[in-house]
Amino acid sequence: MRTRTHTAGQLREEHIGQEVRLCGWVHARREQSAELVFVDVRDRYGITQLVFDAEDTSPELPKQAKGVHLEDVVGAKGVVRARERVNKKIPTGGVEVLVTELEVLSRTVSPPLIASDEQNLPAEETRLKYRYLDLRRPKMQEIIRTRHRVTKLARDYFDEQGFLEIETPCLTRSTPEGARDYLVPSRQQPGMWYALPQSPQIFKQILMVAGCDRYLQICRCFRDEDPRADRQAEFTQIDCELSFVDRETVLGVMEGFAKRVWNEVLGYEAGDFPRITYKEAMDRFGIDRPDTRYGLELVDVSDLAAKTDFKVFTEALEKDRGVVKAIRVPGGAAKLTRKITDGYSKFVQDFGAGGVPVTKVAGVTLEAGIAKFVEPIAGELIDRLGAKDGDTILFGADTYSTCSKALGELRQRVARDMEMIPEGAWNFLWVIDFPMFEFDEETGRFYAMHHPFTAPSDEELERFMGADPSDRETIESIVSDGYDLVCNGSEIGGGSIRIHRQDVQKKVFELLGISDEEARLKFSFLLDALSFGAPPHGGIAFGLDRLIMHLAGTDNIRDVIAFPKTQTGADLMCEAPNVVDEEQLGELHVKSTARARTD
């Protein structure tokens, strides 16, 4: 009875009369009487009702069926027959198996999580500790299946496009820029360390130099930073690189992949993806990954604000790159109570803003909130925003970057509060023309906005090569050939045309304040490679976990990873990380300065 003739999702009316064997977990048990018991058996493929009927078989069978527990593993032999009443909720609902022989293949003790009980889903902590029970749930099985389909689709699609799947090392060297590395001590070379890859970036570029032309890898990446709801330290990307291409070619191939995924998994036909420049995204949405499923765009009203005596506005405008921006919330007056908008002021303080001045449109004028301060510009403001009676107007007043950040985040919160996000909408877009560099006030130096291997756009090349490291304005204004793919306000992919000239790469290092010596020390292999005939190339990496989150309709990245980690980087099931023997450490020439918890 440990083998089966059919899965639990397979039987239909056409099987009626056949003798079958099914195996699986007990999903539910319904005891109608001492003579009639129903047991639903579940496997990855579905659920089938087993019936134990004393009248049609023997009194022993219902008795035996009463002894099975939820989540026991059973095998049953019987005959398929039509049900007296069809259960339309499941695909096998037209039939049942009249069991003639039952074997309990494996008993369970009372489990902390019951796959059929979605109503009383345990806390996530319990789900993670007993992950094998959580993954039995049909919802989780569905996600696992979706994830498989997408990786298979990636391999099929890119294979059709001439890509080769090539593996790059997990034990590699630490990269100085970017996120914190996970480190692995070398046993053979005392005092030396490997790093786990944050991305196979340099390897895939070198594969282009090696003439591989088109590369694909579905690879694990590691970044030792605190996680979020949509971010894990260990994650998977669909990583691609192509030679002899410009931006258009790359975007075309990648857009084709995204469209195919959505089409085959969700049956959704996406139109061509719109493009927006980084600057426009920041101006209109205050964020580099705008959610365009709703309006609530940011409108610059600095010139009008300058005409008022409102201190919050005038003081902001005195700042370097100070701006005043406004968001019109249609119909906000009725829904956004004082309590809610007070909450908004608190909310934006997390992003460095002072608060959110508010007013409401009443007829052709403004009332409440800061109405009396903006009275002189009321008409112009209403015109500029296209505001109507019953709208609320929210303001941000600060430096461009703080104001954008605060209103950009606020915009998303307001959309949720106002229930403005349409169900089932998929808004893809490419964000292009990112700046090459970002100046960091704290350290007083430039950082690569994407990564230091991103090429300046062709038109910028001359200006870039001639840039003086002290000329902040010029450097900040140089636009790169990088691009991000955004879906419903979440970044699902990012890439760029890379630098394939050694002199250009050296210039990037110079502007980043990395000396020749340091660059040689850390990137000699890349610089060497670029000097031996590197083809023009570019690529992208999709965040697989994020793709699956969208396709599965979850906002929790742990739901799409079979064995995810908690916020403290723990695997609650296998209890990693954990202590190791002194002997192991000795072999690795490592001594810890910390005392591990012993609880």
Add this chain to the structure above:
RNA sequence: GGGGCGGUAGCUCAAUUGGUUAGAGUUCCGGACUGUCGAUCCGGUGGUUGCGGGUUCGAGUCCCGUCCGCCUCGCCA
């Protein structure tokens, strides 16, 4: 590193200003019932209230510390 929320029966939750023996549903155990599909009905087992201190006549409840989980800021080229 900072802020917020949470931890009570195997699981999901409740417990009034600090006050009797910490309750309910479910799982599990026993019983009734021949067409259920969240079966129903009756009865029962089940508790170091995360952990450690403290205040108090009395602490699940208040205070301090600590651990764990979630959300978030910083961080994530």
